[in-house]
Amino acid sequence: MTQKARTRYAPSPTGKPHIGNIRTAIFSYLEAKHTDGEFLLRIEDTDRKRYVEGSLEAIEDSLRWLGIDWDEGPGIGGPYAPYMQSERLDLYRQYAEQLVAEGKAYYSYDRERTEEERKAAERNPEVSLAFSRRWRDANEEERQTAIADGVKPVIRFKVPLEGTTTVPDIIVKPPTVQNSTLSDVVLLKSDDFPTYHLAHLVDDHLMNITHVIRGQEWLPSAPLHVLIHQALGWEMPIYVHPPVILNPPGQKGKLSKRESAVFVGQYRELGYLPEALLNYLVLLGWSYDDKTEIFSKQDLIEKFDLRRIQPTPAKFSLEKLEWTNGYYINHVLTREDFARRCLPFLAEASLITSEEAENPGERLNYLTQVCGLIKDKVKLLSEVPGEIDFMFKSAAELDYPAQDLVGKNESKEAAAKILEECAAYLEKLPDEQFNTAGIAEGLSQLSNDLNLKNRGLLFWPVRVGLCGRKNSPDAAAMIETYGRKAAVEHMRVAQQKLLA
């Protein structure tokens, strides 16, 4: 057995979590559970300007819905609490000051740059670098002047001017950079809050994190993190940089709000199953072998291996996600489980009450039958109400053209006669034969007895009469679900419709 891993998901509370972000959380979770280790949640709320109320709840909801549980975190605590960075400020200041005392960092009395200044410097490394090092070798007189002016300093990291730094990484070729191209990053801001560079690193060290799994957008600043570890004299955890998720084929850039749903909650509302989303997301950039497509959470935990994460960013494909979802609905979920998942959607469409959705009680049996009617054809839970709404209406309420009942039959009269025969047949069908198989067999026999050229001539009007639409679930299954009385009623109403 490999050593137990301790991993973390450390989002900042700036809104709902992005699906690309969540995927790294899933990878982290799987790595921890694969090694029988711990997965923790830490909130990086070090930027007060970007804080969005309700973010923590959104993050927790998303993880919970996906079945990703954490062993330590805000709310539940743990041996390394607190897990909110804003509650750990003293710690960061302490290490920043230690670095200053050791000559590895320094106070910098610069003014915060405006966005325009930053933009201008962005394409001009010389200017940027020079700006970041402005106070690196400032003399005492200059410092005193700044202090007298009341400038609140930041603490900047003193990056070595020479040499190169290499970032070890297990899925990407370890990047190597010239130290001279690295700017002296801010470690501690003038408001006493740490930057990400300091905070994540201090916490990961203190919390005994073994694997830092974060998006590839962190690759460029990773050398800085290596250098800061060295300055602090700490051993580095294993860094892993999975790629970002890209927009669907045809569109550029990383997966964006403009092009796709990017929040977990949106997929929930669209009718996706959490296990299907999880399955799809993991397979987007990771594979176990050359053939397996469907993985339960347990399978994933057993088989996950960080080293098999693809280094290349993958495009998000809604089609494959839909297929995965449909597969879970059709082949993984039991009928009752499927019905339970449909409940909120049925309530949303006012087919049942929200009380019934909460607590279906006895009604669940019936709803299981109803939903079971379309379990094999539906890809999204949200499609369900529209597919079975007729089951919640009376025969008289179905609205459709009489012509639809005819199908391949010669005439309206012929179809009407068939409906009459079927109604009569169903009325006298013995109870023990009144089930899907018995009904299907009985009606087939009836079509023979009526000397019909094929069964379709009989089943077509029956099907349409039962649900008022041309594409429908299995006719016999609908009859069983309706029950004898309602089924016969539908036959008779359809017949009247044809003769009217």
Add this chain to the structure above:
RNA sequence: GGCGCAUUCGUCUAGCGGCCUAGGACGCAUCCCUCUCAAGGAUGAGACCACGGGUUCGAAUCCCGUAUGCGCUACCA
């Protein structure tokens, strides 16, 4: 612009020097099954392994260059 990473069917991927005339999946097409729609089964089209150079008896697999894509370039994470 600079720095970094990446590059196998339209898309997700298998492949880690000979098993590859490149395998699987989604999507697509055709057929079978069939009372419709699905589901299921079968078959097929689809990748000169980005391009150009090397290394090697032998390269999708190793090296270099080019192109392209992506990311970063804040007192944001």
